[in-house]
Amino acid sequence: MRLSELITPILIKRVINQDDVEITHMTADSRQVRPGSLFIALRGYTVDGHDFVTGAVAAGATAVVVEQAIEGLSAPQIVVQDTRAASAVLASVFYRHPSQAMKVIGVTGTNGKTTTTFLIDQILRDAGKKTGVIGTIMAKIGDTKIPMENTTPDVADLQELFHRMHEVGTEYPITEVSSHALDLKRTAGTDYHIAIFTNLTQDHLDFHGTMEQYRHAKAKLFARLGNTYSSEAHGNKVAVLNADDEATAYFRDVTTAQVVTYGIEQAADVRAVDVQVEASGVSFTVESVFGVERFNLQLTGKFNVYNALSAMTACLVEGIPFASIKKSLESIASVDGRFETVQAGQDFTVIVDYSHTPDSLENAMKTVREFAKRKVYCVVGCGGDRDRSKRPLMAQIAVRYADLAVLTSDNPRTEDPELILDDMEAGVRNAQDRYVRITDRRQAIRYAVEQAEAGDVIMIAGKGHETYQIIGKTKIHFDDREVASQAIRGEA
Ligand SMILES: CC(=O)N[C@H]1[C@@H](OP(=O)(O)OP(=O)(O)OC[C@H]2O[C@@H](n3ccc(=O)[nH]c3=O)[C@H](O)[C@@H]2O)O[C@H](CO)[C@@H](O)[C@@H]1O[C@H](C)C(=O)N[C@@H](C)C(=O)N[C@H](CCC(=O)O)C(=O)O
Numbered sequence: 001m002r003l004s005e006l007i008t009p010i011l012i013k014r015v016i017n018q019d020d021v022e023i024t025h026m027t028a029d030s031r032q033v034r035p036g037s038l039f040i041a042l043r044g045y046t047v048d049g050h051d052f053v054t055g056a057v058a059a060g061a062t063a064v065v066v067e068q069a070i071e072g073l074s075a076p077q078i079v080v081q082d083t084r085a086a087s088a089v090l091a092s093v094f095y096r097h098p099s100q101a102m103k104v105i106g107v108t109g110t111n112g113k114t115t116t117t118f119l120i121d122q123i124l125r126d127a128g129k130k131t132g133v134i135g136t137i138m139a140k141i142g143d144t145k146i147p148m149e150n151t152t153p154d155v156a157d158l159q160e161l162f163h164r165m166h167e168v169g170t171e172y173p174i175t176e177v178s179s180h181a182l183d184l185k186r187t188a189g190t191d192y193h194i195a196i197f198t199n200l201t202q203d204h205l206d207f208h209g210t211m212e213q214y215r216h217a218k219a220k221l222f223a224r225l226g227n228t229y230s231s232e233a234h235g236n237k238v239a240v241l242n243a244d245d246e247a248t249a250y251f252r253d254v255t256t257a258q259v260v261t262y263g264i265e266q267a268a269d270v271r272a273v274d275v276q277v278e279a280s281g282v283s284f285t286v287e288s289v290f291g292v293e294r295f296n297l298q299l300t301g302k303f304n305v306y307n308a309l310s311a312m313t314a315c316l317v318e319g320i321p322f323a324s325i326k327k328s329l330e331s332i333a334s335v336d337g338r339f340e341t342v343q344a345g346q347d348f349t350v351i352v353d354y355s356h357t358p359d360s361l362e363n364a365m366k367t368v369r370e371f372a373k374r375k376v377y378c379v380v381g382c383g384g385d386r387d388r389s390k391r392p393l394m395a396q397i398a399v400r401y402a403d404l405a406v407l408t409s410d411n412p413r414t415e416d417p418e419l420i421l422d423d424m425e426a427g428v429r430n431a432q433d434r435y436v437r438i439t440d441r442r443q444a445i446r447y448a449v450e451q452a453e454a455g456d457v458i459m460i461a462g463k464g465h466e467t468y469q470i471i472g473k474t475k476i477h478f479d480d481r482e483v484a485s486q487a488i489r490g491e492a
């Protein structure tokens, strides 16, 4: 695309070194620049993209978008007030608005996004729909898997993924939408067809400051569903909201899309009643305007009833038959690293779960307590360079629900692991006989395995599908499932 065509919709701009060069790629990361790239300088939290402009041009960028003109540069420079806002417009134009040509499903909320996208993907694929997925574990275009650094990528990468999905005939991109992404305009320009809210509980206060601002970030997804209506049966935008969560009233207020609710406790359009949680799965009856069905899932925990409800509501809204949804949901054995059991010949239960927030940990531990017959252990740590205020809370929850909590490390990143553990311990000082502190995660898992007897349950929380431990800036291979299996077999 010619530069002049690409930048036409940017109303307020100053162009330096005007030259109608051909743009073949766009990126905000100088390390991704190739000949023909448009490089966009973003001011980040650690560095300023403007410092990489000269390098980007040297690497082949044919034009740059900046907030401040760079001296001594011969390439065309588009100077705008806010490069983040401009990059959203440019990415949309460059990739020819792919989201408008598909039915994008966006899932936001503190917990349950990955699980919900996974469930929707399964239901839609079983119903013969062509899907794509973008989220924490990976992006998937058909059967091609692409590793991801963030849950929701930067706007240029996001639009490129949509473009690639559209090119192969995808009808439904199913995407996780993080609150960071909503605040950092990574999703600006994406035309969502259905927006789903899972729940709002404490996380990421390091980034958002207060729960109110965090809620506000999530609300943007619903506010941006548009303000027009269609006369087609499934043509309208829909907000799928959790009737049991307080934040729903706010999202209902900010959206003009039609709202369909799901829930357990409160009246809802799609409601689960008679919920039975077992170790082997959860069963419940759905009463809804779409019909009544009894579900027997292999997934367990009350929280997975919510995930199944939100996933099925979105699919019901899209006209997928109830029977087909039931068959798909019941066929799902597990979601990578979410309440995943480790079987290595032991006579106790070992569960690996991605609960890394107070709420998800509490849900996971409550679920364990619902079926545990004997002792419960909880191995848990808190990430470094992340929300400090959740650390004492997570330790308290581990201690409250487990007979013994093993406090340990989870991606300390650039923080001192001992100081993270001090933060956690600050929450449980009055319960010293209920926990041990073992900094090395491998040792911590081994300790729990050594303590466990027949019929006990060990919950290893926080890392789920992750296959690494980040210490400093280095990523080392570490997989809770692998380490637990080795410990059980006496290999580690
Ligand atoms: C706080 C935050 O969101 N940070 C994101 C942000 O990093 P940053 O602002 O520090 O960026 P930076 O490193 O200062 O770089 C600024 C600019 O210079 C560019 N750069 C940088 C270096 C270089 O050599 N060349 C270059 O061009 C960068 O590409 C960037 O455009 O922009 C980066 C590039 O897009 C992201 O990878 C990074 O996510 C980091 C890894 C992160 O930890 N993010 C978390 C907090 C996050 O976003 N999480 C949510 C999910 C959370 C959840 O739901 O639980 C997510 O969506 O993943």
Ligand SMILES: Nc1ncnc2c1ncn2[C@@H]1O[C@H](COP(=O)(O)OP(=O)(O)OP(=O)(O)O)[C@@H](O)[C@H]1O
Residues within 6 Å of the ligand: 109, 110, 111, 112, 113, 114, 115, 116, 136, 151, 176, 198, 199, 303, 304, 306, 307, 337, 338, 339, 353, 354, 355, 356, 359, 360, 361, 363, 364, 464
């Ligand atoms: N609906 C839910 N409500 C509360 N907790 C949940 C729910 N679904 C899953 N969980 C818990 O949260 C953990 C993370 O689930 P999942 O990965 O689906 O969430 P996520 O929102 O994608 O998380 P992230 O923001 O880190 O990507 C699970 O391992 C489980 O313990």
Ligand SMILES: N[C@H](CCC[C@H](N)C(=O)O)C(=O)O
Residues within 6 Å of the ligand: 151, 356, 382, 383, 384, 386, 410, 411, 462, 463, 466
């Ligand atoms: N998306 C979350 C993942 C946290 C996973 C946990 N293992 C940790 O490192 O804190 C985050 O980036 O905050």
Ligand SMILES: [Mg+2]
Residues within 6 Å of the ligand: 113, 114, 115, 135, 136, 137, 151, 176
């Ligand atoms: Mg996720």
